[in-house]
Amino acid sequence: MKKVCQVMNPKVVTISPDKGIEHAIRLMDQHGVGSLLVVQNNVLKGILTSKDIRKHDRNRLTWDVMTPNPIVINENANIVEAIQVMENHCIEHLPVVDEERKLLGLITKKDILGLFGSFTDPLTGLPWGTLLKHMAKDLLLNGNDLVILFLDLDDFGLFNKRFGHVIGDKIIVCFSKMLKRVCDPEYDLPGRYAGDEFLVISKRNQEEAKKLAVKILNEPINIEGVPEVRVSIGIAGGRRKELRDTNSVEHMIDELLNLASRASTEAKSTRVKLVVA
């Protein structure tokens, strides 16, 4: 997973906090930018946007108009963390700093989307399994234990054949929306694995994961003119009391994923709906 420092733009337009707003306006016009990073002794002090300028008298110093202590990201964070920060705070630009808050560059949503876009499913907006596995790795390395829910839509191939792929896509979208609604972003990371298969990587324990699975099973997926869509769920993990060995994190995730996938196949074949590995 690429780090922010590998993707950022190191050339940023900055201004000293002691400069006046007239100077800031000239800089913005000169560089064709809508915001300036306010820097003193290489340390990021604030951000000045054209919106800030419109609210104040042009005679003012940058100090008195800027937004102090903007949201930043550490140079060693990965691009997934960067996107999460941007989405949580509804921002498009993120200054990149080192441990001492010295400004190193700027990363924008546009910079990441080209890379990130390949990691998300354009139909549902959910991350693909590849990205989810990276997120799972980060969670484990940060000391969280994981449980994986593997969700497989029942008889989906028949839906596509009988009602057409357009209806099939609608079902996938409908299911994804339900999944996003039911999952708690504090604990759960929903994603699309492939075709009619979905994943939820969760920080819950197994008991809580079962409750989530039951909640999902009880949510009807109804498309007009189409019989109700059902899902089979397999669960693996969420029972350890100690931290897992972080040396084999990727192997651990693959193992859990396999267990959950096989459990969902068993749920489907036995019509049990939910199986715990």
Added chain:
Amino acid sequence: MEKNKTITLSMNITEFEMPPMRDVIVIGVAAPIGPEAARKMVEALSPEQYEVLIVEHEKVEALVVRKPILQLIDKSKLVSEILEEVSKIMTPKIVLRISLNVSLNITKTFNE
């Protein structure tokens, strides 16, 4: 035809008081200077004599107060009294200066 052009120069000369500020400066939220500019100004003209107080008010952004005043009267009390009075005449775009007189009246009674 005679042409006569004269220039008249009129000057009004007064002393620039040092320091030029009074006891309190009241900075409006949309005033031409902000608290940091005011802080730099008072520090340059009268080092360590003034304190900048940022306030939560619809028209006032900050007060710059001469420090000795704050030794005679509680800070929050002073701020609330000033804000109460200036908000009646204040607009967000202006900077006001206030001269303050603070006197302490003490009466003691004791049994002889």
